[in-house]
Amino acid sequence: MRRASLLSPLLAAAAAVVVAVVSAEPASTLSGPSRPVTVPLGDRGHAVDLPDTDPRVQRRVKGWAPEQIAVALSAEPTSAWVSWITGDFQMGGAVKPLDPSTVGSVVRYGRAADSLLQEAAGESLVYSQLYPFEGLQNYTSGIIHHVRLQGLEPGTKYYYQCGDPAIPDAMSDVHAFQTMPAVGPKSYPGKIAVVGDLGLTYNTTSTVEHMVRNQPDLVLLLGDVCYANLYLTNGTGADCYSCTFAKSTPIHETYQPRWDYWGRYMEPVTSTIPMMVVEGNHEIEEQIHNKTFASYSSRFAFPSEESGSLSPFYYSFDVGGIHFIMLASYADYKKSGEQYRWLEKDLAKVDRSVTPWVIAGWHAPWYTTYKAHYREAECMRVEMEELLYSYGVDKMATSHADEAGHCPDPASTPDPFMGGFCASNLTSGPAAGSFCWDRQPEYSAYRESSFGHGILEVKNETHALWRWHRNQDLYNTVGDEVHIVREPHKCLIDSTRLAY
Ligand SMILES: [Fe+2]
Numbered sequence: 001m002r003r004a005s006l007l008s009p010l011l012a013a014a015a016a017v018v019v020a021v022v023s024a025e026p027a028s029t030l031s032g033p034s035r036p037v038t039v040p041l042g043d044r045g046h047a048v049d050l051p052d053t054d055p056r057v058q059r060r061v062k063g064w065a066p067e068q069i070a071v072a073l074s075a076e077p078t079s080a081w082v083s084w085i086t087g088d089f090q091m092g093g094a095v096k097p098l099d100p101s102t103v104g105s106v107v108r109y110g111r112a113a114d115s116l117l118q119e120a121a122g123e124s125l126v127y128s129q130l131y132p133f134e135g136l137q138n139y140t141s142g143i144i145h146h147v148r149l150q151g152l153e154p155g156t157k158y159y160y161q162c163g164d165p166a167i168p169d170a171m172s173d174v175h176a177f178q179t180m181p182a183v184g185p186k187s188y189p190g191k192i193a194v195v196g197d198l199g200l201t202y203n204t205t206s207t208v209e210h211m212v213r214n215q216p217d218l219v220l221l222l223g224d225v226c227y228a229n230l231y232l233t234n235g236t237g238a239d240c241y242s243c244t245f246a247k248s249t250p251i252h253e254t255y256q257p258r259w260d261y262w263g264r265y266m267e268p269v270t271s272t273i274p275m276m277v278v279e280g281n282h283e284i285e286e287q288i289h290n291k292t293f294a295s296y297s298s299r300f301a302f303p304s305e306e307s308g309s310l311s312p313f314y315y316s317f318d319v320g321g322i323h324f325i326m327l328a329s330y331a332d333y334k335k336s337g338e339q340y341r342w343l344e345k346d347l348a349k350v351d352r353s354v355t356p357w358v359i360a361g362w363h364a365p366w367y368t369t370y371k372a373h374y375r376e377a378e379c380m381r382v383e384m385e386e387l388l389y390s391y392g393v394d395k396m397a398t399s400h401a402d403e404a405g406h407c408p409d410p411a412s413t414p415d416p417f418m419g420g421f422c423a424s425n426l427t428s429g430p431a432a433g434s435f436c437w438d439r440q441p442e443y444s445a446y447r448e449s450s451f452g453h454g455i456l457e458v459k460n461e462t463h464a465l466w467r468w469h470r471n472q473d474l475y476n477t478v479g480d481e482v483h484i485v486r487e488p489h490k491c492l493i494d495s496t497r498l499a500y
């Protein structure tokens with residue numbers, strides 16, 4: 001089975017108490033540990049993609065009018081990114097990239113819809129996905145624009161139009177978004193939605209509709225965006241690319257228009273609710289010259305420069321009293337590598353008296369017991385776990401549990417991008433059901449395989465509420481919830497790092 005509309009088993013770990021415990025009553029990380037719970041697998045049905053004939057994925061603008069408009073956060077609430085695309089993509093044997101300099105990148109904005117007196121300009125680019133093999137088609141994108149707004153008031157609604165005011169009918173409608181609360185220990189956003197493995201299926205539409213009805217202020221998308229790599233360049237899709245196409249194609253193709261379909265479908269959400277994305281394995285998308293991540297790196301804006309990482313794959317940002325860190329499962333994570341060095345510096349800079357909470361997110365889970373991708377990220381865990389603990393990171397969120405899998409041979413190397421296995425499998429016994437292994441380990445408090453979305457509400461310096469909303473329930477029904485309580489004074493680490 002492929003693509004959930006969202007991460008399934010997501011594990012929340014508090015630094016003070018590692019295991020999040022769930023019971024029939026609303027639980028807290030202070031009340032454990034209790035017996036781990038596994039909810040029997042239900043039939044999640046078959047994931048069916050939205051077809052290219054669905055009006056929600058079709059191009060709705062003409063000429064150079066903007067589409068696929070999206071807002072992302074910068075490193076601080078006083079700044080934000082607005083991104084969009086002008087012009088249409090091309091598919092074919094011979095594609096001619098558009099010239100990004102022909103369409104300007106301007107955002108006009110202000111605090112009232114009829115008074116957009118501030119203006120910011122930005123940059124534009126195109127990317128191509130090239131497969132110079134007989135019978136395959138190439139892709140080149142529309143012009144992708146990224147503009148950073150600065151000097152914003154935190155916690156304030158801003159109206160904006162984007163486009164090129166010098167070209168007739170090339171400015172968007174007026175949209176609006178809310179900046180994040182000011183950085184400080186007493187200020188927190190209302191709801192933060194956490195999704196992953198989103199895709200563009202009818203499960204996706206269910207997840208997104210549920211999520212929007214819960215009115216999040218911010219969306220974290222933890223990788224695996226549109227699954228364009230489950231398609232051939234002729235637009236033929238498959239549930240399982242490696243089963244269906246692997247032997248008949250010279251390279252793992254993708255069908256890049258799926259990205260545009262996804263951007264169009266998501267625009268009503270992304271143009272009004274800031275969304276922060278980090279890469280998953282489905283964004284690797286290898287093309288000629290071993291080039292990877294072209295679409296991911298080009299389409300989204302990241303606060304990479306603002307947070308000192310200079311990489312689209314990992315970055316950080318502050319929202320009220322929370323310091324978010326997005327990490328890369330698919331870039332070098334070794335202690336000797338750039339990501340690790342950046343992470344060390346970033347963590348060292350965090351002042352817990354200003355942002356008491358440090359929350360990290362990435363794609364490939366370290367602690368999952370789900371069969372799919374079981375222990376794939378072990379190398380990353382071995383390299384980085386100690387560092388995150390040493391700085392008392394309060395919570396982590398991951399994704400990547402979207403496909404059927406098998407409990408692996410510890411000596412195998414299922415995914416070269418993940419570096420193989422870094423430790424032998426210490427859990428013994430036969431695999432059963434969809435989990436590895438029969439016996440649920442102590443670090444796993446609750447496991448359930450449903451599509452849905454998570455909502456995190458940080459209440460104050462010490463208390464947060466994590467809720468899991470399943471697609472099969474009403475949007476406001478809680479499938480699972482746990483209070484996450486910070487106890488920094490109990491952590492056996494340098495107290496100066498945790499003072500608040
Ligand atoms: Fe994944």
